[in-house]
Amino acid sequence: MTLDGKIALVTGGSGGIGRAIARAFVREGATVVLAGRDTSALVDASKEIHPDRVDHIVADVTDTSSVARMVETVVARHGGLHAAVNNAGVLGPTGPLADIEEAAWDDVLAVNLSGVFLSMKHEIAHMRRHGGGTIVNIASNIGAHRRLRGMAAYTASKAAVSALTRAAALDHIADGVRINAVSPGASDTPMSLHPGETRAERAERMRTAAPSGRVADTSEIAETVLWLASDASSHVVGHDLVVDGGAAA
Numbered sequence: 001m002t003l004d005g006k007i008a009l010v011t012g013g014s015g016g017i018g019r020a021i022a023r024a025f026v027r028e029g030a031t032v033v034l035a036g037r038d039t040s041a042l043v044d045a046s047k048e049i050h051p052d053r054v055d056h057i058v059a060d061v062t063d064t065s066s067v068a069r070m071v072e073t074v075v076a077r078h079g080g081l082h083a084a085v086n087n088a089g090v091l092g093p094t095g096p097l098a099d100i101e102e103a104a105w106d107d108v109l110a111v112n113l114s115g116v117f118l119s120m121k122h123e124i125a126h127m128r129r130h131g132g133g134t135i136v137n138i139a140s141n142i143g144a145h146r147r148l149r150g151m152a153a154y155t156a157s158k159a160a161v162s163a164l165t166r167a168a169a170l171d172h173i174a175d176g177v178r179i180n181a182v183s184p185g186a187s188d189t190p191m192s193l194h195p196g197e198t199r200a201e202r203a204e205r206m207r208t209a210a211p212s213g214r215v216a217d218t219s220e221i222a223e224t225v226l227w228l229a230s231d232a233s234s235h236v237v238g239h240d241l242v243v244d245g246g247a248a249a
């Protein structure tokens with residue numbers, strides 16, 4: 001699954017899954033650019049993963065001008081863009097749909113759905129002019145694959161990412177741009193913790209709450225993304241690969 005000599009972009013790159021993806025890509029020979037809104041977190045992630053092979057850019061995926069600059073900066077600094085992972089996302093409000101504030105709904109859709117659209121729009125525009133590339137969007141097993149009460153905004157946004165991935169894949173495979181999605185279940189990140197819950201308490205809860213009896217390690221998500229971004233999956237187009245230990249089976 002080599003990415004030797006490739007330039008890869010990971011949005012939401014300073015978080016747990018984003019960092020794990022960057023580690024996997026660097027291990028397979030890529031130079032990785034992390035993008036996000038928190039400068040200090042990006043700097044910390046870059047230094048922790050590989051100070052020479054990981055770069056970072058401050059960008060807001062909800063702003064088309066910022067996204068355009070993000071892609072332009074990657075290309076200007078590193079000479080190209082061969083793989084992109086659109087990982088930036090937020091959980092948003094929880095509770096009954098009727099109680100969700102409209103502004104909170106708009107924020108979730110802006111990051112989780114419009115952020116993926118804008119990122120793909122600008123990534124594809126470069127890739128199709130320069131020989132193609134691969135894109136992996138991070139959706140969720142909550143959305144197209146399963147639903148949980150009290151998560152309407154997140155569910156709608158991630159289901160839409162799954163559908164958007166398939167639509168974009170059909171539109172652009174003839175341009176040499178291969179697009180797929182990964183839908184993680186509960187993973188070893190703060191998002192899978194209940195309010196006030198410790199990791200040990202989460203582990204005990206997941207023994208019975210998940211068919212696999214545990215959350216995924218972020219490296220397990222990263223290895224799946226790596227496969228889809230590499231030539232090892234060269235005939236996989238428009239697929240949404242669920243990685244959740246059987247929760248949505």
